[in-house]
Amino acid sequence: MDGLKRVIRTPLGVAALTMLVVVLGLAILAPWLLGAKAATIDTNNLLALPSSAHWVGTDSLGRDLLARTLVATRLSVVLALSATLVSVTLGLILGSAPALLGHRLGRLVTAIVNILVAFPGLLLCLFFAVIFGVGQVGAVFAIGLAGAPTFARLCHTLVAGVEERDYVAAARIAGGSRASVLVRHILPNIAEPMVVQATIGAGSCLLTFSGLSFLGLGVQQPAFDWGRLMNEGLNRIYLNPLAALAPGLFVIMAGLAFNLTGEAIARIFNVETSGSWLASGVVPSQPGVTASAHGIARSDKTVLSVNNLTVDFPGVTPVRGLSFDLHQGEALGIVGESGAGKTLTGLAIAQLIEPPGVVGGDVVFLGETLRSDGGEEQRKLLGTSMALVFQDPLSSFNPVRRVGEQLAEVSRVHQGMTRKVAWKRAVDRLRAVRISDPERRAEQHPHEFSGGMRQRAMIGMGLMASPTLLIADEPTTALDVTVQKQVLDLLDSIRTSEQVALILISHDLTLVGERCERIIVMYAGRVVEDLSADALPVAQHPYTRLLMEAVPTLATDLDQPLAVIPGAQPEPSIEITGCAFAPRCPLADDICRTSSPTLAPVASASGRTRNKRGLDITVQTTRMLLRLNLGGKSTPVHTGRVACWHANEPLPETSQLDDTSPSLPASTESTHDVDETVVTP
Amino acid sequence: MSRLTFENVTVRFGALTAVNDVSLDVPDGMVVGLVGESGSGKTTLARAGVGLTPMQVGRVLLDGVPIPKRGSAGRVQMVFQDPYSSLDPRMRVGDAIAEALPTPIARADRDDHIAHLLDLVNLNPAIGLDYPARLSGGQRQRVAIARALAAQPAVLIADEITSALDVSIQGSILNLIRRLQTELGLTMLFVSHNLAVVRYVAQRMAVMRDGIIVEEGPTAEILEHPHDPYTKELLAAIPGSHLPPKT
Numbered sequence: 001m002d003g004l005k006r007v008i009r010t011p012l013g014v015a016a017l018t019m020l021v022v023v024l025g026l027a028i029l030a031p032w033l034l035g036a037k038a039a040t041i042d043t044n045n046l047l048a049l050p051s052s053a054h055w056v057g058t059d060s061l062g063r064d065l066l067a068r069t070l071v072a073t074r075l076s077v078v079l080a081l082s083a084t085l086v087s088v089t090l091g092l093i094l095g096s097a098p099a100l101l102g103h104r105l106g107r108l109v110t111a112i113v114n115i116l117v118a119f120p121g122l123l124l125c126l127f128f129a130v131i132f133g134v135g136q137v138g139a140v141f142a143i144g145l146a147g148a149p150t151f152a153r154l155c156h157t158l159v160a161g162v163e164e165r166d167y168v169a170a171a172r173i174a175g176g177s178r179a180s181v182l183v184r185h186i187l188p189n190i191a192e193p194m195v196v197q198a199t200i201g202a203g204s205c206l207l208t209f210s211g212l213s214f215l216g217l218g219v220q221q222p223a224f225d226w227g228r229l230m231n232e233g234l235n236r237i238y239l240n241p242l243a244a245l246a247p248g249l250f251v252i253m254a255g256l257a258f259n260l261t262g263e264a265i266a267r268i269f270n271v272e273t274s275g276s277w278l279a280s281g282v283v284p285s286q287p288g289v290t291a292s293a294h295g296i297a298r299s300d301k302t303v304l305s306v307n308n309l310t311v312d313f314p315g316v317t318p319v320r321g322l323s324f325d326l327h328q329g330e331a332l333g334i335v336g337e338s339g340a341g342k343t344l345t346g347l348a349i350a351q352l353i354e355p356p357g358v359v360g361g362d363v364v365f366l367g368e369t370l371r372s373d374g375g376e377e378q379r380k381l382l383g384t385s386m387a388l389v390f391q392d393p394l395s396s397f398n399p400v401r402r403v404g405e406q407l408a409e410v411s412r413v414h415q416g417m418t419r420k421v422a423w424k425r426a427v428d429r430l431r432a433v434r435i436s437d438p439e440r441r442a443e444q445h446p447h448e449f450s451g452g453m454r455q456r457a458m459i460g461m462g463l464m465a466s467p468t469l470l471i472a473d474e475p476t477t478a479l480d481v482t483v484q485k486q487v488l489d490l491l492d493s494i495r496t497s498e499q500v501a502l503i504l505i506s507h508d509l510t511l512v513g514e515r516c517e518r519i520i521v522m523y524a525g526r527v528v529e530d531l532s533a534d535a536l537p538v539a540q541h542p543y544t545r546l547l548m549e550a551v552p553t554l555a556t557d558l559d560q561p562l563a564v565i566p567g568a569q570p571e572p573s574i575e576i577t578g579c580a581f582a583p584r585c586p587l588a589d590d591i592c593r594t595s596s597p598t599l600a601p602v603a604s605a606s607g608r609t610r611n612k613r614g615l616d617i618t619v620q621t622t623r624m625l626l627r628l629n630l631g632g633k634s635t636p637v638h639t640g641r642v643a644c645w646h647a648n649e650p651l652p653e654t655s656q657l658d659d660t661s662p663s664l665p666a667s668t669e670s671t672h673d674v675d676e677t678v679v680t681p
Numbered sequence: 682m683s684r685l686t687f688e689n690v691t692v693r694f695g696a697l698t699a700v701n702d703v704s705l706d707v708p709d710g711m712v713v714g715l716v717g718e719s720g721s722g723k724t725t726l727a728r729a730g731v732g733l734t735p736m737q738v739g740r741v742l743l744d745g746v747p748i749p750k751r752g753s754a755g756r757v758q759m760v761f762q763d764p765y766s767s768l769d770p771r772m773r774v775g776d777a778i779a780e781a782l783p784t785p786i787a788r789a790d791r792d793d794h795i796a797h798l799l800d801l802v803n804l805n806p807a808i809g810l811d812y813p814a815r816l817s818g819g820q821r822q823r824v825a826i827a828r829a830l831a832a833q834p835a836v837l838i839a840d841e842i843t844s845a846l847d848v849s850i851q852g853s854i855l856n857l858i859r860r861l862q863t864e865l866g867l868t869m870l871f872v873s874h875n876l877a878v879v880r881y882v883a884q885r886m887a888v889m890r891d892g893i894i895v896e897e898g899p900t901a902e903i904l905e906h907p908h909d910p911y912t913k914e915l916l917a918a919i920p921g922s923h924l925p926p927k928t
């Protein structure tokens with residue numbers, strides 16, 4: 001029902017729905033209210049012209065034509081809907097047959113459907129009308145059958161798209177039969193577009209049906225639909241044009257009502273399903289535009305300034321008060337565990353939070369304050385200067401279109417390139433993201449790409465032009481280490497050569513530490529630490545430090561469980577007093593639980609000298625330095641911000657310190673306990 | 682006993698040979714790691730193992746017996762790489778897990794079971810009533826793991842299951858996998874690009890490249906004395922051995 005509300009919000013949607021309600025209302029009510037009048041024979045008034053008593057005149061038996069036209073709504077609509085039902089049912093059966101029958105038989109069905117689709121619909125219709133005989137039942141089947149191939153093809157495409165998804169594979173592995181997988185997993189997921197198509201289809205059925213009746217092949221006396229009335233009115237078109245025009249107008253109105261309603265719903269689904277960053281106009285820029293609009297200020301300047309950013313959903317605040325600046329060509333990493341609000345932060349910056357979500361605070365991009373209701377100008381700014389690469393590459397691509405086409409479209413729409421030039425650019429970008437044989441690959445569909453290739457193609461799409469800011473949300477999460485390195489190198493080189501600022505969102509602290517100059521660590525929607533990457537080994541927040549220790553390396557002790565942070569991040573719906581990390585923090589005390597620490601500049605770089613156990617800092621630091629391969633450099637200094645009452649104090653339970661450290665007698669035991677409490681129910 | 686054997690498996694997609702005459706043994710109660718670059722055929726081999734991808738040549742045996750096309754009903758389970766595609770958006774999390782339970786069980790037991798499994802993967806059992814759309818990427822992946830475990834499989838094939846997980850949860854999943862292996866004797870093919878992770882969970886490992894297994898043996902041995910040039914390259918590319926090009 002959420003969808004309905006959104007249909008109503010668009011002008012087209014309102015108009016279409018109003019028309020549809022009128023048509024359906026007439027179909028239900030008119031025969032009741034006007035049925036008698038439409039059937040009343042008045043021999044004194046045969047073939048009357050329009051008058052105040054009979055607005056549209058009367059027919060050869062003196063029956064009121066307006067009443068008859070209104071009453072005809074029911075039969076016209078019912079017949080159109082029946083024909084649609086036949087189309088949809090047959091279409092569903094034919095379209096899902098390949099999923100039921102398996103490869104070989106399925107291909108046969110698909111081939112037949114493809115041939116049928118190529119047949120002219122009206123011809124099929126006339127052909128079936130002759131076979132089924134003249135009459136309304138015959139016509140319903142004729143129109144229904146003629147429409148079926150189109151539905152079958154649509155259904156088949158949709159089914160094929162859903163079949164690609166891993167949950168279908170998982171259901172098959174679990175032993176689900178083809179039929180049960182179809183009913184439980186596939187059909188529910190294609191329902192929405194099918195309903196849209198059926199609504200649009202009902203409009204065309206109505207038109208076709210009127211056509212058949214008009215030709216005398218549809219509804220027969222004494223029944224009457226609009227087509228029939230038009231047929232009867234045609235004889236006297238010069239004497240009483242209204243007699244034919246009135247039903248004609250109704251046909252058009254009803255046809256439009258169905259069609260437009262379908263279109264209105266389709267638009268909304270499109271925005272939702274293709275999730276399209278492109279649909280939202282957020283694509284990279286035409287280099288020329290960026291240069292001319294912002295060319296002068298291109299040197300060392302702030303690209304993005306985020307101030308007290310919040311994201312609210314009803315009852316939930318997943319992002320709370322984020323602030324940071326980003327300079328030209330700078331790489332900022334946002335790390336944090338699942339649900340920390342990283343993705344939402346990226347979306348909020350790009351003004352892509354969808355209602356009922358609300359973005360608070362300020363986002364200033366290239367000097368412009370962005371607003372969620374920003375107009376054409378803002379869309380253009382975002383469209384030309386900000387690019388996004390997403391976490392979810394499969395659903396970001398349209399499954400039925402070639403990869404190359406989809407990349408090229410970005411440049412065609414936003415950079416005005418010709419088809420040919422855009423295609424060349426797409427191939428070039430695919431090559432840039434190290435997809436081998438890019439000419440051939442560009443011709444393929446997304447499902448023919450491996451997960452990693454899809455992700456690289458997605459990055460290629462973000463790089464179709466040269467954006468000023470690139471937001472990459474987990475761009476390499478699904479990639480293996482060699483390709484991950486290549487892709488990150490690619491991002492690095494773009495960043496340095498073209499002075500693109502980069503926000504790299506990742507759950508992987510090691511990766512971000514290597515690739516970014518600055519790191520923001522998020523926890524439960526808040527920034528807990530903001531530090532330069534070099535300072536990671538001397539991170540001060542207990543959360544950051546524990547994360548550093550949880551990463552397995554080639555030196556990890558195989559006999560011990562890995563360090564884990566016990567417990568879980570609090571749900572964003574829970575109101576927290578005090579520090580959000582307190583339930584999981586080994587240093588938590590009463591202050592932590594009652595009052596929330598604010599993000600403040602770190603007190604002093606050598607704060608940890610006050611430690612009770614001076615030794616462990618050096619051990620820990622060395623260890624981390626080794627891990628980051630920074631050994632040999634001077635001890636880094638933390639000049640960032642941290643939100644913790646006990647920043648930089650030693651962690652009592654730390655297990656990853658050198659076992660020889662005399663200050664940690666029971667370290668291994670404690671890790672084990674921690675792990676058990678986490679994993680064992 | 683539950684031992685998974687790939688016997689001369691070849692998978693072709695049109696002109697492309699994704700997996701080329703691969704034989705691999707996953708011994709009973711052992712975790713075998715499979716590493717290799719993107720597009721090298723790891724996922725294809727894994728999918729062939731659960732019958733999702735048809736093989737042109739070769740067979741997959743469970744305890745020496747070819748796995749029947751139908752009716753293996755969850756004896757070999759798989760967890761996927763992409764958390765966004767692995768859950769049906771129209772199905773509540775709890776129902777998705779229940780669907781994988783080996784035999785239908787009573788409602789009350791069922792809920793207990795689901796709660797237990799969710800707890801096992803460190804999720805709040807209340808999440809069972811949610812639809813996947815509300816879950817973040819990491820949360821979805823944990824649900825997918827719970828669903829695979831629900832089937833009480835003889836062999837588990839895990840395809841990059843930790844690559845989308847946070848380090849904090851990755852640790853507990855890896856610990857969990859090790860515990861399942863030692864306590865239940867779970868047999869597992871563990872596909873991952875992360876050598877440190879493979880080293881941690883797998884006793885044996887295989888390195889794949891261009892559809893061929895280029896090296897196979899005990900994990901420790903391969904990591905210490907890699908023979909194949911590609912394996913050496915992989916070792917060199919581990920995060921942490923790369924210096925950032927900072928300006």
Ligand SMILES: Nc1ncnc2c1ncn2[C@@H]1O[C@H](COP(=O)(O)OP(=O)(O)OP(=O)(O)O)[C@@H](O)[C@H]1O
Nearest residue numbers: 313318337338339340341342343344815817818819
């Ligand atoms: N439309 C929504 N309505 C309500 N809550 C939402 C919505 N979208 C996201 N959330 C919640 O907001 C929190 C942050 O989500 P977000 O996707 O930003 O996390 P993330 O840090 O990107 O996690 P991951 O690493 O798993 O991708 C989560 O708890 C999530 O459940």
Ligand code: SF4
Nearest residue numbers: 579582585592644645
């Ligand atoms: S404020 Fe307290 S509870 Fe929060 S991280 Fe710091 S020490 Fe831990």
Ligand SMILES: [Mg+2]
Nearest residue numbers: 342343391818
């Ligand atoms: Mg995310």
